[in-house]
Amino acid sequence: MRRLRLSLWLLVALALALFALFALQLSRPKNEFVQSALVGKRVPDFALAPAVESHPGLSSADLADGRPKLLNVFGSWCIPCRAEAPQLEALRRQGAEIVAVAIRDRPEDVAGFLQVYGDPFTRIGADQISAVQLSLGSSGVPETFVVDGAGIITHQHIGDIRERDVAILLDELRRAGTGA
Amino acid sequence: MIAELGLAALWLAAALSALQLLAAIAGVRAQGSAIAALVRPAAAVQALLCAIAFLALLYVFASTDLSVALVAANSHSDKPLIFKLAGAWGNHEGSMLLWVSVMALAGGLIAIVERRLPERTMLATLGAQSFVSLGFYAFLLFSSNPFERLDPAPLQGNGLNPLLQDIGLAFHPPTLYFGYVGLSVAFSFAVGALVTRQVTPEFARVMRPWVLGAWIFLTLGITAGSFWAYYELGWGGWWFWDPVENASLMPWLAATALLHSASVLAARDALRTWTIMLGVVAFSMSMIGTFLVRSGILTSVHAFAVDPERGSFILALLAIYIGGALVLFALRANTVAEGERFALLSREGALVVNNVALSSILGIVLLGTLYPLLTEAFDLRVSVGPPYFNPVGAMFFLPMLVVLAIGPLLRWRRDSFARVRWQVLAVLGLAGVVLLAVWLVTQIKLLPLLGIALAAAVALGSLLPLRGRDLGRLPLPVWGMVISHFGIAVALFGMAADSAFQEERLVAAGVGETVAVGPWQARVTAIVPTAGPNWTAMEAQMAFAYDGGAPRLAAPQARQFWSPPQETSEVALITRWNGQLYVAVGNEVENERWQLRLWWKPFVTFIWYGGVLIALGGVLALIGRVAGDLRRRAAVRLIEERRADEANAGFPLARDRA
Numbered sequence: 100m101r102r103l104r105l106s107l108w109l110l111v112a113l114a115l116a117l118f119a120l121f122a123l124q125l126s127r128p129k130n131e132f133v134q135s136a137l138v139g140k141r142v143p144d145f146a147l148a149p150a151v152e153s154h155p156g157l158s159s160a161d162l163a164d165g166r167p168k169l170l171n172v173f174g175s176w177c178i179p180c181r182a183e184a185p186q187l188e189a190l191r192r193q194g195a196e197i198v199a200v201a202i203r204d205r206p207e208d209v210a211g212f213l214q215v216y217g218d219p220f221t222r223i224g225a226d227q228i229s230a231v232q233l234s235l236g237s238s239g240v241p242e243t244f245v246v247d248g249a250g251i252i253t254h255q256h257i258g259d260i261r262e263r264d265v266a267i268l269l270d271e272l273r274r275a276g277t278g279a
Numbered sequence: 280m281i282a283e284l285g286l287a288a289l290w291l292a293a294a295l296s297a298l299q300l301l302a303a304i305a306g307v308r309a310q311g312s313a314i315a316a317l318v319r320p321a322a323a324v325q326a327l328l329c330a331i332a333f334l335a336l337l338y339v340f341a342s343t344d345l346s347v348a349l350v351a352a353n354s355h356s357d358k359p360l361i362f363k364l365a366g367a368w369g370n371h372e373g374s375m376l377l378w379v380s381v382m383a384l385a386g387g388l389i390a391i392v393e394r395r396l397p398e399r400t401m402l403a404t405l406g407a408q409s410f411v412s413l414g415f416y417a418f419l420l421f422s423s424n425p426f427e428r429l430d431p432a433p434l435q436g437n438g439l440n441p442l443l444q445d446i447g448l449a450f451h452p453p454t455l456y457f458g459y460v461g462l463s464v465a466f467s468f469a470v471g472a473l474v475t476r477q478v479t480p481e482f483a484r485v486m487r488p489w490v491l492g493a494w495i496f497l498t499l500g501i502t503a504g505s506f507w508a509y510y511e512l513g514w515g516g517w518w519f520w521d522p523v524e525n526a527s528l529m530p531w532l533a534a535t536a537l538l539h540s541a542s543v544l545a546a547r548d549a550l551r552t553w554t555i556m557l558g559v560v561a562f563s564m565s566m567i568g569t570f571l572v573r574s575g576i577l578t579s580v581h582a583f584a585v586d587p588e589r590g591s592f593i594l595a596l597l598a599i600y601i602g603g604a605l606v607l608f609a610l611r612a613n614t615v616a617e618g619e620r621f622a623l624l625s626r627e628g629a630l631v632v633n634n635v636a637l638s639s640i641l642g643i644v645l646l647g648t649l650y651p652l653l654t655e656a657f658d659l660r661v662s663v664g665p666p667y668f669n670p671v672g673a674m675f676f677l678p679m680l681v682v683l684a685i686g687p688l689l690r691w692r693r694d695s696f697a698r699v700r701w702q703v704l705a706v707l708g709l710a711g712v713v714l715l716a717v718w719l720v721t722q723i724k725l726l727p728l729l730g731i732a733l734a735a736a737v738a739l740g741s742l743l744p745l746r747g748r749d750l751g752r753l754p755l756p757v758w759g760m761v762i763s764h765f766g767i768a769v770a771l772f773g774m775a776a777d778s779a780f781q782e783e784r785l786v787a788a789g790v791g792e793t794v795a796v797g798p799w800q801a802r803v804t805a806i807v808p809t810a811g812p813n814w815t816a817m818e819a820q821m822a823f824a825y826d827g828g829a830p831r832l833a834a835p836q837a838r839q840f841w842s843p844p845q846e847t848s849e850v851a852l853i854t855r856w857n858g859q860l861y862v863a864v865g866n867e868v869e870n871e872r873w874q875l876r877l878w879w880k881p882f883v884t885f886i887w888y889g890g891v892l893i894a895l896g897g898v899l900a901l902i903g904r905v906a907g908d909l910r911r912r913a914a915v916r917l918i919e920e921r922r923a924d925e926a927n928a929g930f931p932l933a934r935d936r937a
C-alpha cells in the first residue's frame with residue numbers, strides 16, 4: 100500500500116511536469132520553419148550555368164574562394180523576393196558580396212527582375228529543377244545563406260529579409276569572415 | 280434574435296450547472312440535505328437548454344445569418360445545405376458548443392434514469408459532472424462565444440476549409456466528441472465512486488454502457504478519420520502517426536482497457552482501484568487530445584484547428600480536472616478495499632494482460648507524441664514517426680493478440696491448462712502454419728508476416744467461444760465480443776497485407792499512355808478541365824484493366840477551390856474484393872504530361888471493414904447490456920409492486936422468487 104501511494108504521487112508529479120511543459124511550449128513563440136541540417140556544414144558540390152547573360156553562373160567552388168558571402172535563393176516569379184530586393188541592395192552597399200541561385204526561371208524574366216528591382220548580385224546560377232535548392236536544405240524562396248570563405252554555411256535566413264534583418268545578416272557575415 | 284436566444288440558453292445552463300455543483304456538494308456532505316433534491320432537475324433542465332442553444336446555432340448556419348461572426352467566418356451562401364449544417368460544428372466555437380451540449384444531454388439522461396447506485400454516490404457523480412461542465416461553459420462563454428455578432432454584417436461568408444467539405448469529415452469530429460464526452464461521464468462516475476469510496480460491481484455495471492458507447496464512437500471516429508486521410512489527402516497512407524491521430528488513438532486505447540477492466544469489476548469484483556484509475560486516464564487522454572489539436576502546440580495535418588490562446592484555456596481545465604482527479608485518487612486509492620483475488624491462468628488474468636499491454640501501448644504512443652515537444656524545450660527539433668511507433672508498439676501489440684485469441688476461452692477465477700489445451704494448440708498451430716506458408720511463398724518483412732499469421736490466429740480464436748454453444752440463445756454481449764475480436768483480426772490482416780504487398784508508381788503520363796502497377800494496366804484517355812459548385816479541376820479520365828480484364832473507368836481530379844482558395848486532390852479508388860487501386864493526379868510537369876501516382880493496395884479495405892466490425896460488436900454488446908438492465912429494472916419493479924400488494928393484503932403471499 101505504501102508503494103502504491105508513493106507511485107500515485109509520482110504520477111501526480113509526472114502530470115504536473117507535463118502540464119508545465121505544455122505551458123512552457125504554449126508561451127514560447129512557435130517557430131514553424133525547418134532549419135536546414137546543413138548549417139555548420141560545407142556547401143554540397145554543384146555547378147550551375149548562368150541564369151542570365153549579364154552574370155556568370157555559380158558553382159560550389161565560387162563559394163570557397165576565401166571571402167564570406169551571402170547566397171540568396173530566389174525566383175523572378177516570387178513576390179516576397181521583390182519585397183526583399185531593397186534590403187539586399189542595402190546589404191550590397193554596406194559591403195556584402197551576394198551571389199544567387201534562381202529557381203525554375205527563364206533568362207528574360209531574370210533580366211527583367213534585375214532591371215526593375217535592382218541588381219545586388221555578382222553571380223547568378225540557374226537551378227531549373229530545384230536540385231541545388233533541395234541539396235542546400237532550403238524549402239522555399241526566398242532564403243539567404245551566410246557562407247564563410249571556406250564554403251561552410253554558418254547561418255540560414257528563411258523568408259524575405261526585412262529591414263531589421265539587415266544588421267543581423269551583416270553581423271553574421273562579419274563573424275563568418277573572422278571565423279568567430 | 281435566434282442567436283441571442285441560444286446565448287441566453289447557454290448562460291442559463293451555466294448557472295444551473297453551478298447550482299448543480301453546489302447542491303451536490305451540500306448533499307454529499309450532509310445526508311438528507313434538502314437542497315440535494317435540486318441536483319437531478321438541474322441536470323435535466325440543463326440538457327434542454329443546451330439542446331436549444333445547439334439548435335439555435337444550426338438555425339443560424341442553415342439560414343446563413345452572416346451577422347453572426349462564426350457564420351461569416353465559416354460559411355458561404357453557395358454551399359450545399361449539408362455542409363452549411365456541418366459548418367456549425369466544423370469550427371472551434373461550434374464544436375465546443377456541440378461538446379457541451381452532448382455532455383449536458385448525457386448528464387440529463389443519467390439524472391433522469393440512473394437509480395441503481397447509492398444516492399450519495401450519484402450526487403457526487405452528478406457534482407463531478409457539473410464541475411467538468413462548468414469549466415467548458417466558462418471556456419465557451421468567455422473565450423469562444425459561438426453567437427457573437429458582427430457589425431456590419433459582411434455580404435458573403437468565407438466558406439469552409441475545402442478539405443473539410445466532405446461528407447465523411449462532416450461526421451468525423453462529432454463522432455470523436457461523442458466518444459470524448461462518454462469518457463467524461465465515465466470520469467464523473469469514477470470520481471463519484473472515489474469520493475464516497477463505493478467502488479462496487481454495481482458501479483462498474485452502471486458505468487459500463489457509457490464506456491461502451493464512448494468506445495463505439497471512438498472506434499468509428501478513428502476508422503472514419505483514417506479513411507478520410509486515406510482518400511482525401513492523396514498520399515495513399517491510412518495512418519501517419521500524426522500527433523492528432525495519436526490524440527484520438529490514446530483515448531481509444533484507454534477506453535478499450537477500461538472496458539475490459541470494468542467487465543472484470545462487474546463480473547468478479549476485482550481490479551477496483553485500477554478501473555477507477557483507467558476512468559481518470561481515459562478522460563485525461565481525451566482532454567490531452569483536445570488540447571493537442573486545439574492549441575497547435577504540435578505541428579500536424581490538423582493545423583486548421585489551431586489557436587494558442589484557447590490552448591491556454593484548455594490547459595488550465597486540463598490541469599484542474601486531471602490534476603485534481605489524480606490528487607484525489609492518490610489520497611483515496613488505499614482506502615478503497617482490495618477486490619477479489621484470482622489465479623494467473625483465468626479470464627481475469629488474461630484481461631489483466633490485455634490491460635497491461637494496452638496501457639503500455641498507450642504509454643508508448645504518449646511518449647512518442649510528446650517527445651518532440653520535450654526536445655523542443657531544449658531547442659532540438661525532432662520528429663517521431665513509424666520507425667519508432669511500429670516496432671515498439673508491436674512489441675506489446677503482438678503478444679496482446681496472442682492473449683486475445685486465447686483469453687475468452689478461459690474461465691473466471693481459475694482455469695487449468697489441460698481444459699483449453701486443444702483450443703490453444705489449434706490457435707497457435709494455425710499461426711505457425713500461416714507464418715511458414717506466407718514466408719515460403721512471399722518472403723515479406725517480419726512485422727507484416729507476424730501480422731498476417733496473428734490475424735489468422737485471432738480470427739480462429741475469436742470464433743472459438745461459439746463452439747458447443749446454442750447460437751440462438753447466446754447473449755448479445757458475447758456476440759459483441761466475438762464480432763469485435765474478429766474485426767481486430769480483419770483490420771490487422773488489412774494493415775499487414777497493405778504494408779507487405781503494396782505496389783506504387785509515380786509517373787508523368789500524357790493522353791494515350793498506359794501505366795502498369797501490380798496487376799493493373801491504367802490508360803489515360805483524356806485530361807480535361809471540369810467544374811463543380813465551388814471548385815474547378817483538371818480531371819484525368821482513365822481506363823483501368825485488372826489482369827487483362829474488361830476496363831473500368833474512373834477520373835481522379837486535382838481540384839481548386841476558390842472560397843477559400845485551396846487545392847485538393849480527389850483520388851480515384853477502384854475497389855475489388857482483394858484490394859483497391861488508388862490513383863491521384865498532380866501537377867502538369869511538361870507539355871501535356873501530368874504527374875500520376877498509382878498504388879495497388881491488396882486488401883487495404885479490410886482495415887476499415889475491420890474497424891466497422893469492431894464498432895458493430897460494441898453496438899451489439901451495448902444493446903445487450905441496456906436491454907438486460909431494462910429487464911432487471913422491470914423485474915425489480917414487479918417485485919416491489921407485489922410486496923406492496925402483500926403489505927396491503929395484510930399477509931405474506933410468497934417470498935420473492937427472482
